[in-house]
Structure formats: C-alpha cells, structure tokens
Amino acid sequence: MSDAVLDKQVKKQKTRKRRVDPEIGVSLSWKTLKLQKQLIFMSVPIAIYLIIFNYVPIWGWIMAFQNYRPALSFGQQEWVGLQQFKFLFADDTFIMVLRNTIAMSFINLVLGTTTAIGLALLLNEIRVKYFKRIVQSISYLPHFLSWVIAAGIVATSLSIDDGIVNVILMKLHLIKEPIMWLSEGKYFWGIVGASNVWKEVGWGTIIYLAAITSIDPSLYEAASIDGAKRFQKMRYVTLPGIKATFVILLIMNIGHILDAGFELQYLLGNGLTIDYSQTIDIFVIKYGISMGNYSLATAAGIFKTIVSVILVFGANYTAKRLGEERLI
Amino acid sequence: MYKKEKRSAWTAAAGVLALTLALTGCGSGSNNSNGNTGSKNNAVGGNASPAAEGEDNAPVTFSVFMSGPGQQPTGDNKILKLMKDKTGVSFNMEFLVGDLQQKLGVMIAGGDYPDIMSGDDKLINAKAYIPLEDLIEQYAPNLKKHYADVWNQIKDESDGHIYVLPSYGVYQGKITEPTYQGPGFWLQKKVLEEMGYPTPKTLDEYFDIIAKYKEKHPDAIGFESLNFDWRVFPLQNAPEHLSGHPNDGAVIVDNNVAQIFADKDISKTYYKKLNEINAQGLMDKEAFVQNYDQYLAKIASGKVVGMFDQHWNFQDGETSLISQGKIEDTYIGFPLLYPGYEEWYRDRGAVGTNRGFGISINAKDPVRIIKFWDQMITEDWQKIIQWGIEGEDYEVNADGSFYRTPEQRKNADQTSWQLANKITGMHGYMPKIQGTYSDGNAADPGTQPQEFFDSLKPYDQKILKAYNKKSWSEFFKEPKENHIYFPAYSIVLKDGSPAQLAQSKLNDLQVKYLPKAIMASPDEFESVWSDYVKQIHKLDIKAYEDRINEGIQQRIEKWSVK
Numbered sequence: 078m079s080d081a082v083l084d085k086q087v088k089k090q091k092t093r094k095r096r097v098d099p100e101i102g103v104s105l106s107w108k109t110l111k112l113q114k115q116l117i118f119m120s121v122p123i124a125i126y127l128i129i130f131n132y133v134p135i136w137g138w139i140m141a142f143q144n145y146r147p148a149l150s151f152g153q154q155e156w157v158g159l160q161q162f163k164f165l166f167a168d169d170t171f172i173m174v175l176r177n178t179i180a181m182s183f184i185n186l187v188l189g190t191t192t193a194i195g196l197a198l199l200l201n202e203i204r205v206k207y208f209k210r211i212v213q214s215i216s217y218l219p220h221f222l223s224w225v226i227a228a229g230i231v232a233t234s235l236s237i238d239d240g241i242v243n244v245i246l247m248k249l250h251l252i253k254e255p256i257m258w259l260s261e262g263k264y265f266w267g268i269v270g271a272s273n274v275w276k277e278v279g280w281g282t283i284i285y286l287a288a289i290t291s292i293d294p295s296l297y298e299a300a301s302i303d304g305a306k307r308f309q310k311m312r313y314v315t316l317p318g319i320k321a322t323f324v325i326l327l328i329m330n331i332g333h334i335l336d337a338g339f340e341l342q343y344l345l346g347n348g349l350t351i352d353y354s355q356t357i358d359i360f361v362i363k364y365g366i367s368m369g370n371y372s373l374a375t376a377a378g379i380f381k382t383i384v385s386v387i388l389v390f391g392a393n394y395t396a397k398r399l400g401e402e403r404l405i
Numbered sequence: 406m407y408k409k410e411k412r413s414a415w416t417a418a419a420g421v422l423a424l425t426l427a428l429t430g431c432g433s434g435s436n437n438s439n440g441n442t443g444s445k446n447n448a449v450g451g452n453a454s455p456a457a458e459g460e461d462n463a464p465v466t467f468s469v470f471m472s473g474p475g476q477q478p479t480g481d482n483k484i485l486k487l488m489k490d491k492t493g494v495s496f497n498m499e500f501l502v503g504d505l506q507q508k509l510g511v512m513i514a515g516g517d518y519p520d521i522m523s524g525d526d527k528l529i530n531a532k533a534y535i536p537l538e539d540l541i542e543q544y545a546p547n548l549k550k551h552y553a554d555v556w557n558q559i560k561d562e563s564d565g566h567i568y569v570l571p572s573y574g575v576y577q578g579k580i581t582e583p584t585y586q587g588p589g590f591w592l593q594k595k596v597l598e599e600m601g602y603p604t605p606k607t608l609d610e611y612f613d614i615i616a617k618y619k620e621k622h623p624d625a626i627g628f629e630s631l632n633f634d635w636r637v638f639p640l641q642n643a644p645e646h647l648s649g650h651p652n653d654g655a656v657i658v659d660n661n662v663a664q665i666f667a668d669k670d671i672s673k674t675y676y677k678k679l680n681e682i683n684a685q686g687l688m689d690k691e692a693f694v695q696n697y698d699q700y701l702a703k704i705a706s707g708k709v710v711g712m713f714d715q716h717w718n719f720q721d722g723e724t725s726l727i728s729q730g731k732i733e734d735t736y737i738g739f740p741l742l743y744p745g746y747e748e749w750y751r752d753r754g755a756v757g758t759n760r761g762f763g764i765s766i767n768a769k770d771p772v773r774i775i776k777f778w779d780q781m782i783t784e785d786w787q788k789i790i791q792w793g794i795e796g797e798d799y800e801v802n803a804d805g806s807f808y809r810t811p812e813q814r815k816n817a818d819q820t821s822w823q824l825a826n827k828i829t830g831m832h833g834y835m836p837k838i839q840g841t842y843s844d845g846n847a848a849d850p851g852t853q854p855q856e857f858f859d860s861l862k863p864y865d866q867k868i869l870k871a872y873n874k875k876s877w878s879e880f881f882k883e884p885k886e887n888h889i890y891f892p893a894y895s896i897v898l899k900d901g902s903p904a905q906l907a908q909s910k911l912n913d914l915q916v917k918y919l920p921k922a923i924m925a926s927p928d929e930f931e932s933v934w935s936d937y938v939k940q941i942h943k944l945d946i947k948a949y950e951d952r953i954n955e956g957i958q959q960r961i962e963k964w965s966v967k
Contacts, residue, residue, distance in 0.1 A: 348916035349917070369900030
C-alpha cells in the first residue's frame with residue numbers, strides 16, 4: 078500500500094466534491110459511516126459517558142453568576158453578574174495563589190519531564206534485564222502511594238528531629254545544624270518539585286520507555302556502522318525518536334498548568350509558608366466551599382478551565398507552526 | 406403467605422424481646438428504676454397499637470455521620486448489640502476522615518446526607534436538618550423533660566427551630582467534675598515532682614520552671630504549641646484567659662460588648678514572652694510546622710514539658726502515655742494570669758447549642774429516630790451507656806453507690822476493650838445525662854468523686870496529696886456563673902457574609918503572623934508585630950464584631966426569659 082494509491086483516491090473524491098478530512102484522507106460520508114458502523118457503535122457509550130459527566134455539569138457554571146445557596150431552587154437564586162469574578166481578581170490572595178500555582182506547576186512540568194526522560198534514557202542503556210526491572214519497580218512504586226502518606230514521608234524526612242535529609246546533609250558537613258525545611262517559604266516550591274519527582278518519576282518513565290522500544294533497531298545499527306558511540310546514539314537516535322511523544326505529552330500537560338496539585342500543598346503547608354504554599358485549589362476550598370460560597374468556587378473553576386483551554390490551543394498551534402506532532 | 410408468616414414471627418420475636426427487656430429492666434435496677442422503665446414502655450405503647458409495637462422493634466439501620474475522627478466499634482460491640490436487641494435499631498457509623506469543612510461542603514453540594522448527622526452551623530445554614538420540636542412534643546416525653554430548662558437556648562437563632570439535640574451541657578442533680586477538660590497551661594507531673602511541687606501563677610514563674618528543668622534535661626522539649634487546621638486555639642486563645650476572660654473564642658466580652666483581642670496589648674504581651682522563650686531555646690522549633698498527629702505524637706513521646714491547650718485536645722496523646730505506663734509524663738493544668746486579673750479558666754460548660762445530633766432531611770424514619778433517642782435518655786439506658794452493665798463493668802455497694810473493681814478500671818482504660826464494650830465515639834454526640842442520676846450516682850465513672858480518686862494510679866494520688874487536693878479540677882477556681890450569652894464563639898456567622906470573611910481572614914493572618922512574630926529574633930519582634938496589627942486593621946473587623954454583638958444582644962433578649 079503506497080501513498081500513490083491514497084493520493085489517487087483523494088483526487089477522485091475531490092472531483093466528486095466530497096468533504097475530505099485531510100488528516101485521515103477518507104471521505105466523511107454516510108457510506109463510510111455505514112461501513113464503519115461497528116466502530117461508531119463502540120464509540121457511542123464513550124460519547125454518552127462524556128456528555129453526561131463532562132458536558133452536563135457545565136450547566137453548573139451558571140452558579141458563578143449567582144449568589145448560590147444550596148437549599149433554594151433555581152428560580153429563587155440571586156443573580157449577581159460578574160461579582161464573583163471581580164472579587165477574585167481584586168483579592169490579593171487570589172493573585173498570590175495564582176502565582177504559586179503557576180510557579181509550582183511549571184517546576185513540576187520541567188522537573189517531571191526532564192527526570193522522566195533522563196531516567197528512561199538511562200534505563201534503556203542498561204543491558205542487565207534483572208537490574209533494569211528492579212530499578213523500574215522501585216522508581217514507580219511511590220506513584221501508588223496516596224499523597225497523604227507521601228506527604229507524611231516527606232514531612233518526616235525533612236524533620237529537624239532525625240529527618241533523613243538533615244542527617245545526610247549533616248554527615249556530609251554541608252550544613253552545621255539541621256534546617257527546618259518546612260518553615261521557610263523559599264524552600265517550599267523546591268520541596269514540592271522534589272517530592273513530585275520522587276513520587277512520579279518512575280511512572281512518567283514508563284511511557285517514554287514504551288516510545289523508545291518502538292524505535293526501529295535498524296537505526297541504531299546504522300548509527301553503529303557510522304561509528305556512533307553510546308551517547309551519540311542517545312543524542313541522535315533515541316531522543317529524536319521520542320520527540321513526538323514528548324511534544325504530545327507536553328501539550329497535554331500544559332492544559333493542566335493550573336492544576337499544581339492540592340493534597341501535597343495542603344498537607345505540607347503551614348502558617349509560615351502559606352504565602353508560597355497556597356494554590357488555587359486550596360483557595361477554592363477555603364474561601365469557596367468551606368465558607369459555603371459555591372459561586373466563588375465555581376468562578377475560580379471557570380477561570381481555570383478557560384486558561385487551560387487557551388493554553389492547550391496555544392501550545393497545539395505553536396507545535397503545528399514548528400512542524401511538530403500535535404494533539405488536535 | 407410467606408411474607409405474612411415472617412411478619413408474625415417477627416411480632417412474636419419482638420414480644421419476647423420486649424418481655425426480656427422488661428425483666429432485665431426490673432432485675433438490674435430494682436431499687437430505683439422501676440418507674441423509669443414503666444414510663445418508657447408507656448411512651449412507646451401509648452402511641453402505637455400492639456401490632457405497631459412489633460414494628461417499633463423491627464430491625465432498622467440508620468446511617469450516622471460524626472464530625473470528628475473516631476474509631477469504629479467492633480462488630481460485636483456489647484452496647485450496640487443490646488440496643489439492637491431491645492430497640493431493633495443499629496447504626497452505620499461514619500467518622501470524619503480528613504478535613505471537616507471539605508467533607509461538609511461535598512455533602513451539602515450533593516445533598517447527600519445520612520439519616521443522622523452531628524450538629525454543624527454549616528449544615529443548619531444549608532437547611533439539612535428537619536426541625537425537631539414537634540417530634541419531641543409528640544413522641545419524646547423524656548427528651549422534652551431533659552431539655553426543659555434550656556428549651557429556649559437550644560432553638561436556632563435565626564428561625565427558632567430546634568435542629569440539633571445538644572450532647573453536652575444539660576445537667577441534672579449535682580455537677581461533679583474531677584477531671585478538667587478546659588484550657589490551661591500544662592506541666593508534666595514528673596517536672597513538678599522534681600521541682601518540689603511548685604504552683605506557678607504567672608507566665609514568668611511558669612517558664613522559669615520549664616527553663617530550670619530543661620537545663621538539667623536538655624533533651625526535653627520546653628514549650629509546645631499547635632497551629633494546624635482548625636486546631637489553632639493552642640496558639641490563639643491564651644491571651645483571653647491570661648486576662649481573666651472565659652473562652653469566648655476570638656473575642657473578649659466586657660460589659661456585654663465584644664471585641665477581638667488579636668491586636669490588643671494582652672496578646673502582644675503574651676507573644677512577646679513566647680518570642681523571648683523561643684530565643685532561649687525553650688519553644689519547640691517545629692511547633693508551627695507540625696500537624697495535629699505529629700503534635701499528639703510528641704506529647705505521647707513524653708518529651709514535652711508544657712504547653713497551653715485545652716485538655717481534650719491533647720488527651721489522645723496523654724491516653725497513649727497512660728497506656729505506655731508513663732503516668733509521670735502526664736499533665737496538670739495551671740491557670741496563669743497577668744498581674745491584677747481575676748481567674749476565669751473553668752467555665753460552667755454552656756449548652757453546646759449546635760453540637761450534638763440532628764436528623765437530616767433525607768432520614769427515612771425521623772419518628773423512629775426520635776423515639777430511639779427518647780429511650781436512650783432514660784436513666785436505665787444512660788447507666789448502660791455511661792457506666793456499662795452492672796456486675797460486668799461496675800459494681801454497686803451496700804449503700805447503692807456505683808464503683809468499679811481494679812480489674813474493671815483496667816479494662817476501661819484500654820482502647821480495644823472500649824471498642825468492644827463502649828460506644829464512646831457515638832456517645833459523644835448523643836443527648837446525655839450529666840451531673841447525677843436520681844439515685845445520687847454520678848453520670849459516669851469519671852465524675853463519681855470517690856470512684857475517680859480510687860481509680861487514680863498511686864503516683865497520681867501521691868501528687869494530689871502533695872498539692873493537698875482531691876481532683877485535677879481543683880487546681881482551677883470554681884467557675885463563676887456564666888453570662889447569658891456565653892459562649893460568644895457559638896454565635897452563628899452567615900455563610901459568605903462579610904463577618905465570616907473577616908473572621909476567616911483574621912484567622913489566616915494569625916496563622917501566618919503569630920509564628921513569624923514568635924520565631925523572629927527579639928529585636929525584630931516589634932516590627933513584625935506592628936506589621937501584623939496593620940494587616941488586621943485592613944480587614945473588615947467591624948463587620949465581625951458587629952455580628953457577634955448583635956448575637957449577644959439577641960441572646961440576652963431571648964434566653965433571659967425562661
């Protein structure tokens with residue numbers, strides 16, 4: 078099957094003035110729908126699921142423009158227009174949590190991706206299967222811990238009272254006395270980034286390892302024949318081989334840039350670090366849901382969604398412009 | 406056909422159960438409780454035909470949500486089994502896991518309520534409870550009698566309905582209170598013993614003891630505090646007590662006028678002192694970064710010399726010390742004061758208006774629930790719930806007063822035993838008799854004076870003798886008569902109101918600035934403090950104070966007439 082055949086088809090269809098999807102190269106017609114009816118049929122439940130759980134709840138957005146009170150019926154709600162949004166953007170705290178969210182998310186994104194790719198590259202070079210498997214298992218196991226437990230482990234490790242981090246630093250004579258890591262705002266983002274790496278690096282690696290295995294071995298052979306060394310093979314064969322995966326994942330993750338997380342910041346944060354630890358989600362819980370102000374919580378949610386959609390489309394567009402793989 | 410047979414079998418079974426109930430009732434409390442058993446049966450029987458009485462004992466399971474963490478009783482729990490046998494009622498208990506406000510928010514957003522919920526202002530605001538007063542009038546004579554004296558007080562302030570049956574603060578007979586659960590400055594018993602049983606009266610004397618002790622025992626943690634989640638009172642509440650006010654929460658009330666004290670001199674003096682002792686190395690460095698579990702773990706380690714806290718808040722840590730046999734590491738509270746102020750640490754436990762159980766709007770059978778509680782408030786049941794089963798969990802001596810054998814006391818101290826033989830978790834939220842029963846016995850073993858003293862370990866008895874006292878509460882002055890509005894912290898702030906926003910923001914500031922001020926180097930304290938006060942004054946504190954004052958006036962007006 079060659080491109081020539083497809084091209085021919087496309088040409089033919091064009092003359093018939095059919096709409097052609099340029100990506101798939103197949104005409105969208107009742108006939109194709111009929112031909113693929115099994116596929117269509119299988120996707121119906123998914124579509125229904127998405128409509129019920131992802132589209133119907135959008136109706137709830139209407140709360141953001143009300144002074145919503147749970148007990149009242151729809152007709153009895155008080156309409157306040159954009160007041161909730163105005164409150165959000167006039168509030169110093171919100172601006173601060175926005176900064177924290179973006180900062181921590183960015184740190185997580187960069188650290189998470191680079192460490193995952195790095196580990197995948199290194200693991201790929203290991204020839205001893207047994208060792209490779211052990212390393213992989215150990216690195217992804219923390220992924221299955223809940224953040225509650227993970228945060229407990231993090232807090233214990235950072236404790237000044239025989240916490241492992243302080244003990245090691247002391248033994249290495251890098252510090253003179255234990256540092257109280259959790260009491261300083263300036264450490265907080267770093268702690269969150271490091272904790273995320275520790276917990277998620279193994280899991281993130283899996284997908285890159287999978288992408289690496291799909292690289293044609295003949296490319297490596299060709300590189301060897303051309304005299305490439307190990308690092309050169311990594312640099313010129315493996316990395317370009319996983320570029321597509323990397324770009325797609327990056328675009329998807331950019332959509333989550335305002336989801337810096339909730340649990341870790343909530344569980345590790347305290348009064349001393351609150352200026353650096355509070356994220357949008359914590360803000361929503363505290364000033365929205367805890368105070369029965371669901372409208373404010375919804376307004377913040379809408380804000381997040383809109384920003385995310387814009388970012389995803391922006392990233393996708395940029396990728397397209399750069400001639401890279403893209404999501405949509 | 407089959408169904409009918411089953412039903413009649415049930416009626417028969419219920420009849421047998423009712424008979425056993427009556428017999429055991431007569432058997433156990435032959436001297437004093439016949440009258441009560443009788444009235445209980447009448448209450449149920451009077452409203453229902455004989456056939457319906459069978460239905461009244463038909464098995465039913467109610468779901469219960471409790472707003473605090475707790476442990477599930479074991480499946481074969483003795484008391485729950487008894488309740489099920491005699492009333493047919495069993496429970497599906499849910500204790501709080503995680504953050505309460507979040508949990509409530511989710512419950513309210515989904516309208517997903519269990520049958521029974523512990524009281525909460527937020528749930529009241531969301532109209533999640535049904536009004537109880539008509540149900541009580543109609544089906545619950547015992548409850549009506551129990552709450553008669555505080556009937557006006559337990560009505561909701563906004564609409565006059567009763568939504569929650571208060572669990573604490575309704576007394577009958579005599580109030581005996583040998584243990585002290587309230588606020589105080591606590592010191593370890595072994596420290597007091599080593600220092601020759603001093604009685605600190607001022608902050609200086611108190612921290613002096615800690616300093617001297619820590620000099621000899623550098624491993625000890627001097628002064629502990631907690632600044633976590635909603636448990637911020639160990640850090641925030643001390644100034645009001647030091648200046649002779651009872652626990653009104655974030656405000657002090659003088660001449661019926663409330664004002665916040667966070668920015669006042671009484672606060673500054675205290676936090677400046679903490680700043681000083683921090684510089685001396687007496688303050689636990691980790692106090693403000695730890696969560697509640699870590700705090701309890703520290704106390705349970707026995708290393709903490711002292712702290713300011715409410716006793717119930719750190720009691721789990723103390724319980725752990727007791728079960729480790731480290732009785733000398735447990736604590737005695739002292740009422741410290743600024744010079745010139747009159748002590749008011751102990752208060753007469755006002756009725757916890759919105760703390761207890763309410764019935765949710767989703768409840769399947771509110772009548773059944775209220776009838777169940779009505780039975781439970783009878784003295785017979787109260788004795789079973791609070792003391793246990795006679796002969797198993799406690800004994801009665803010749804003059805009719807209850808006591809426990811050393812064996813029974815030892816059992817009662819063990820968590821595993823409690824889970825199988827007590828319903829401590831749920832009991833905390835149920836309507837209960839406090840004070841004394843009509844036969845003169847105290848409501849529970851912990852408040853029976855002689856039983857209390859006898860149950861103490863020899864070490865504790867020695868300490869009490871050294872101080873020439875008989876109980877822990879004697880370290881504090883007898884409480885003055887409560888103000889009518891007391892306590893101001895239970896005044897409801899409307900969800901989303903400026904008052905609530907101000908309160909929340911004030912709390913945020915305290916959570917952030919107090920640790921900063923305490924941990925700053927002493928010469929920086931002034932600047933941190935003035936920054937903090939400046940931030941407070943940016944808030945709409947007036948909205949908050951106005952709402953509290955309005956509440957105080959309303960209470961004075963409504964509650965005064967009985």
